[in-house]
Amino acid sequence: MNINTSEERLKARNIQPTAMRLRVLTYLVESQAAISLSDLEKKFSQADRTTLFRTLKTYLEHGLVHQINDASGTTKYALCAENCTCTYPDDIHLHFYCSSCEQTYCFPHLGIPEFDLPENFKPARGNFVITGQCSSCPA
Amino acid sequence: MNINTSEERLKARNIQPTAMRLRVLTYLVESQAAISLSDLEKKFSQADRTTLFRTLKTYLEHGLVHQINDASGTTKYALCAENCTCTYPDDIHLHFYCSSCEQTYCFPHLGIPEFDLPENFKPARGNFVITGQCSSCPA
DNA sequence: TGATATTTGCACTATTGTTGCATGGATCTG
DNA sequence: CAGATCCATGCAACAATAGTGCAAATATCA
Ligand SMILES: [Mn+2]
Ligand SMILES: [Mn+2]
Ligand SMILES: [Zn+2]
Ligand SMILES: [Zn+2]
Numbered sequence: 001m002n003i004n005t006s007e008e009r010l011k012a013r014n015i016q017p018t019a020m021r022l023r024v025l026t027y028l029v030e031s032q033a034a035i036s037l038s039d040l041e042k043k044f045s046q047a048d049r050t051t052l053f054r055t056l057k058t059y060l061e062h063g064l065v066h067q068i069n070d071a072s073g074t075t076k077y078a079l080c081a082e083n084c085t086c087t088y089p090d091d092i093h094l095h096f097y098c099s100s101c102e103q104t105y106c107f108p109h110l111g112i113p114e115f116d117l118p119e120n121f122k123p124a125r126g127n128f129v130i131t132g133q134c135s136s137c138p139a
Numbered sequence: 140m141n142i143n144t145s146e147e148r149l150k151a152r153n154i155q156p157t158a159m160r161l162r163v164l165t166y167l168v169e170s171q172a173a174i175s176l177s178d179l180e181k182k183f184s185q186a187d188r189t190t191l192f193r194t195l196k197t198y199l200e201h202g203l204v205h206q207i208n209d210a211s212g213t214t215k216y217a218l219c220a221e222n223c224t225c226t227y228p229d230d231i232h233l234h235f236y237c238s239s240c241e242q243t244y245c246f247p248h249l250g251i252p253e254f255d256l257p258e259n260f261k262p263a264r265g266n267f268v269i270t271g272q273c274s275s276c277p278a
Numbered sequence: 279t280g281a282t283a284t285t286t287g288c289a290c291t292a293t294t295g296t297t298g299c300a301t302g303g304a305t306c307t308g
Numbered sequence: 309c310a311g312a313t314c315c316a317t318g319c320a321a322c323a324a325t326a327g328t329g330c331a332a333a334t335a336t337c338a
Contacts, residue, residue: 016304016315016316018316018317020316020317037294037295038293038294047317047318048317048319050296050297050317050318050320051318053296054317069210069266069268071264073293073294074293074294074295075294075295088269088271094254096256096260096262107254107256110254113252115246115249115269117246117269118246120273120274121235121272121274122272122278123269123270124238124270125210125269125270125271126267126268126269126270127209127210127267127268127270128265128266128267128268129208129265129266129267130227130254130256130264131262131263131264131265132227132260132261132262132263133260133261134260135257135258135259135260139261155284155335155336157284157285157286157334159286160285176325176326177324177325186286186287187286187287187288189287189288189327190287193285193286196327212295212324212325214325279338280338281336281337282338283334283336283337284333284334285332285333285335286331286333286334287331287332287333288329288330288331288332289329289330290328290329292326293326293327294323294324294325295322295323295324296324297320297322298319298322299319299321300317300318301316301318302316302318303314303315303317304313304314304315304316305312305314306311306313306314307310307311308310308312
């Protein structure tokens with residue numbers, strides 16, 4: 001499947017491509033780091049908070065984005081790879097939260113090793129975050 | 140250093156052993172899983188929320204407990220090993236959050252591998268949580 | 279004992295995340 | 309195209325968690 005436009009990308013995940021959803025997706029594509037709901041509020045100040053919240057919720061439910069719980073207290077979101085299903089451990093990767101600039105980065109090439117869980121512990125999802133200082137911030 | 144009593148354990152971390160702090164520590168020792176502030180509120184309903192909040196904060200600042208951000212929305216706390224300094228990656232371990240019973244487990248024997256971070260990314264702390272179903276919950 | 283420092287309790291505040299409901303626009307069906 | 313239906317949006321309110329300011333109580337020290 002070849003996805004060129006934002007509209008096609010939404011349709012591929014069975015998301016109705018409304019004006020707002022297209023604009024949020026464009027913002028996500030352009031962002032280098034993961035974004036939060038309050039980031040969206042700042043970017044789209046004319047739109048209602050609830051609409052943006054539900055936009056992210058819809059994206060999440062349809063596997064367009066994944067959720068990141070860094071130590072910042074606010075949930076962040078980042079685009080999934082085109083054919084990602086967010087299954088553990090295949091599609092789970094490391095995240096890095098910079099406590100200086102408060103940006104959260106995806107490291108998709110750093111996969112998560114399989115942990116040797118005790119008998120009858122069934123993994124479903126994973127959240128792996130390293131906190132520290134990123135390369136853009138002075139030591 | 141040999142730490143037998145709760146009082147000694149607090150003093151070893153330079154925490155003044157008040158009555159409340161001793162009771163909370165005992166509860167932490169007895170707990171099999173990580174606890175939240177609201178767990179403490181239920182357990183010690185006579186005490187003020189703020190006191191319990193600040194007790195955990197003090198424990199955290201003195202390295203007696205470590206903080207776990209599972210996906211439950213509430214921060215959890217668990218006792219550190221006696222000589223733990225919470226440094227990455229030495230003292231960081233995997234946590235498991237059961238979405239059925241909402242308990243959070245420490246797996247201290249499952250260490251965290253060193254990730255090959257890009258140049259000039261300086262790790263300081265880590266939060267590694269797998270969500271799923273624990274061995275006590277029916278499939 | 280009196281002075282000083284720490285701990286606790288109460289009342290508020292802040293932030294994030296979430297839901298109910300009414301409205302408006304899009305989409306479907308005949 | 310008209311009417312019915314469905315979905316997205318906006319507004320308001322709510323809930324849960326986290327955190328602060330300040331004064332009273334308690335412990336510690338000289
Ligand atoms: Mn990511
Ligand atoms: Mn732990
Ligand atoms: Zn940074
Ligand atoms: Zn369980």
